Amino acid sequence: MIEIKNIAKTFGDRQVLAGISGTFRPGETSLIIGGSGTGKSVLLKCMIGLVKPDQGEVLYNGRNFLTGDEEVQKEIRREMGVLFQGSALFDSKTVLENVQFPLDMLTETPSAEKEERAMFCLQRVGLEAAAERMPSELSGGMKKRVGIARAIVMNPKYLFCDEPNSGLDPLTSIKIDQLIKEITDEFNITTVVITHDMNSMLEIGEKIMFLYKGLKMWEGDNSTITRSTVPELNEFIYANKLLRDIK
Known part of the structure; x- marks a missing residue:
């Protein structure tokens, strides 16, 4: 299980994350969604140690990743798997x-x-x-x-996927979503996916966190997201539905 508590991050005079908290459980595909510039990728980077937050805690099964000693941090890193947005494969291998x-x-x-x-x-x-x-x-x-x-x-015990459907056609995107969900279930992994893909939200979003201007505005699952009363989330869903219909 991963717990994030009151994560905040500022770059210069711009606050990117403002006190984000949440829990991500084993065997569950958790999505962090939001438009460009809402802080979702920065939050992921805080969770995996690529960016140090200004405040807050990131706990992996109770172990504090931010304040733990070097051995604790190495142990946690060995338990992580990361799928980067561009796949990040070595061309020479x-x-x-x-x-x-x-x-x-x-x-x-x-x-x-x-x-x-x-x-x-x-x-x-x-x-x-x-x-x-x-x-x-x-x-x-x-x-x-x-x-x-x-x-x-x-x-890994923890799998992080940054925009796994970026640049893919709709059919391939569905296949990638299904694969992530199957692997999460099969190996009981705690999976966190950064996405703005509407199909992903509706198909594999067992838990969904919506960020808007650095704030957590909504949290729920794929069975309740379309019944949201949060205007910013409804606008985000509508825009994505229009984009999906155009495609």
């Missing part, structure tokens, strides 16, 4: 080498076992046949799946 990279960097596992684990993860995302291909040979959806395979190769 094969698909298999990309997936295996965290094992190479963070473990002393024998080479054969690392390769076996990486291949298992590729099989789980349906890309075992692409193991020896280069990232330049892959479609956008395939790159996302490789990114997911790499994110789970360390058998």
Whole structure:
């Protein structure tokens, strides 16, 4: 379980996050939504240690990630898997080498076992046949799946996905959502997804946090989001519905 408490962050004279709190549970696909510039990506970066908040706490099963000693922070980082928005694959490495990279960097596992684990993860995302291909040979959806395979190769307790559907067509987006949900359920992972995709909200949003101008304006799930009485959220949903209908 992840708990965030009163997270605040300011860049210069601009407050990006203003006292955000919430809980994210194992086996649950949690979404953080909001328009551009609302603070959702900054909040994710605070949660995974890429940005230090000005105040607040980030707790992983009771362990304070922000104030814990170096060993505690290393332990928590080993339990994280991250799917970056652009997949962040190494162009000079094969698909298999990309997936295996965290094992190479963070473990002393024998080479054969690392390769076996990486291949298992590729099989789980349906890309075992692409193991020896280069990232330049892959479609956008395939790159996302490789990114997911790499994110789970360390058998994480916590999975973070930053705009996993960015740049994908609607059908591929649905497949990526389904894969994230299946992996969350199968391995009982605490999954946090940053998104503005309407289909994601309605299909996999077991918990949804809506940010607006650095504030948490609403929290609920995909069965209640369309019945919101928050004007800012309703406007956000309507705009996304229009965009989806146009596509």
